[in-house]
Amino acid sequence: MFSNIKPILLFFFISIAGLAQETPSPENEEDDPHKVGNIIIGAYLPISFGDNFLNNGMDLSAGAKVVFKVNTYPGIYVGPYFSFFNGEVTDQALLGNYENTTNFVIGGVAGYDFYVNNFDISLGLGVGYSVYANRGLGDNFNDTATALWFSPEVSYRLNTYLGIFAAPEIRHDFMNIDVPSELEDTFGGVNYFNLSFGLRINLGTGYKIK
Amino acid sequence: MKQPFFKFLLFFTILTLTGCLGDDVDIENDRRILVKGKVMDNLGNPLPNISIVTSAHLDLLGQTRSDASGNFSLISLDEQFDPLDIFINVDNFYNLNINDDYSSRSYFSEIRNNILLHDLGTIVLGKKALLNFTFNNLPGDENTLVYKIKFTPANCELPLNVFDPPENCDLGADIEGDFNPNSENRTLNIESVLGTKIILEYSLNFEPTQTIEISLTNLESNYVFEY
Numbered sequence: 001m002f003s004n005i006k007p008i009l010l011f012f013f014i015s016i017a018g019l020a021q022e023t024p025s026p027e028n029e030e031d032d033p034h035k036v037g038n039i040i041i042g043a044y045l046p047i048s049f050g051d052n053f054l055n056n057g058m059d060l061s062a063g064a065k066v067v068f069k070v071n072t073y074p075g076i077y078v079g080p081y082f083s084f085f086n087g088e089v090t091d092q093a094l095l096g097n098y099e100n101t102t103n104f105v106i107g108g109v110a111g112y113d114f115y116v117n118n119f120d121i122s123l124g125l126g127v128g129y130s131v132y133a134n135r136g137l138g139d140n141f142n143d144t145a146t147a148l149w150f151s152p153e154v155s156y157r158l159n160t161y162l163g164i165f166a167a168p169e170i171r172h173d174f175m176n177i178d179v180p181s182e183l184e185d186t187f188g189g190v191n192y193f194n195l196s197f198g199l200r201i202n203l204g205t206g207y208k209i210k
Numbered sequence: 211m212k213q214p215f216f217k218f219l220l221f222f223t224i225l226t227l228t229g230c231l232g233d234d235v236d237i238e239n240d241r242r243i244l245v246k247g248k249v250m251d252n253l254g255n256p257l258p259n260i261s262i263v264t265s266a267h268l269d270l271l272g273q274t275r276s277d278a279s280g281n282f283s284l285i286s287l288d289e290q291f292d293p294l295d296i297f298i299n300v301d302n303f304y305n306l307n308i309n310d311d312y313s314s315r316s317y318f319s320e321i322r323n324n325i326l327l328h329d330l331g332t333i334v335l336g337k338k339a340l341l342n343f344t345f346n347n348l349p350g351d352e353n354t355l356v357y358k359i360k361f362t363p364a365n366c367e368l369p370l371n372v373f374d375p376p377e378n379c380d381l382g383a384d385i386e387g388d389f390n391p392n393s394e395n396r397t398l399n400i401e402s403v404l405g406t407k408i409i410l411e412y413s414l415n416f417e418p419t420q421t422i423e424i425s426l427t428n429l430e431s432n433y434v435f436e437y
Contacts, residue, residue, distance in 0.1 A: 093274035
């Protein structure tokens with residue numbers, strides 16, 4: 001699975017590296033009081049990798065992500081984060097006798113945001129509470145984790161208030177599952193390279209197209 | 211006016227009770243159990259594709275099959291309140307494909323605990339053997355017979371999570387009974403394991419107990435005891 005995401009990683013690296021070569025516009029360096037922040041809302045495609053229980057025994061499917069970023073100091077934002085996706089258990093011998101899961105993450109993000117030629121680019125870090133709501137067997141139960149992620153994001157301004165964004169996300173879930181020592185490697189954590197894309201709603205009048 | 215109300219009340223009550231009945235499993239959050247071991251026959255050959263199941267109060271928590279080398283490693287859920295049971299080559303209503311030619315092993319817990327690893331070691335499953343044991347009351351003999359038949363059961367049940375548990379069920383089952391001069395002939399169908407022995411202890415007319423040892427060398431055999 002990891003080999004499949006190499007071209008995607010390369011694409012994002014080249015895209016971001018290329019954009020980073022552009023000269024930042026003067027607006028980027030201004031303390032614009034009308035840039036309140038933005039909301040991104042879009043599809044969330046989870047891609048797990050590595051030797052862990054989720055990658056070994058589950059098929060993941062798309063979910064959604066919402067982030068509300070509020071500007072504080074110039075270029076710096078903080079805000080709440082919510083995402084979810086679904087998964088189907090493909091190997092119950094590796095996971096236990098249940099059928100599917102929905103993962104929710106509620107957390108917060110902080111990062112740096114700058115503007116280049118109608119592109120808003122941000123580099124954000126996030127931390128959150130991750131819950132795998134598992135179903136099957138006539139009962140629901142949860143696996144929980146602390147999620148930590150890094151997410152660069154590129155968005156293109158369609159007009160003052162609306163844009164489109166794409167964001168890769170490197171995420172690690174530090175699982176809280178009690179297991180015997182020989183399962184700690186596979187149940188201790190889950191690695192993700194997630195992709196998200198969708199709409200960005202700019203809050204304020206400081207996001208005019210140049 | 212009252213009849214629709216009572217119909218609604220009855221419907222609501224049934225719905226509520228049905229919901230309560232269906233939710234009798236309480237899976238522990240953030241927890242997995244590992245059950246591992248190796249399944250072999252009594253000649254030392256590995257037994258592949260043998261079903262291994264964990265359950266609590268007959269609710270299925272995890273399942274797998276032994277690999278080509280007879281090894282298995284099962285990651286199971288855990289129940290919050292009910293103790294864990296482990297079934298090897300047993301089908302407890304789960305419609306599993308079990309190997310009917312071989313004996314089975316069940317491990318039962320008395321109380322729930324927090325043990326995360328159950329290493330069952332090497333589990334020997336022998337081929338099943340059936341002994342049709344007939345007590346034949348000879349006419350004219352006015353004998354009273356008291357007997358006890360000890361055998362290794364094909365469905366071996368052992369305790370789980372106890373100090374110094376037994377390793378197998380050798381001669382772990384018995385059947386007791388008695389006959390008087392008027393008793394009719396009776397045949398007992400004893401399902402045991404090929405290569406094991408069946409021991410008959412009996413006393414005729416309250417005389418000292420005698421013992422007969424029967425070796426199970428065929429998949430099905432007959433033995434007639436006349437008194």
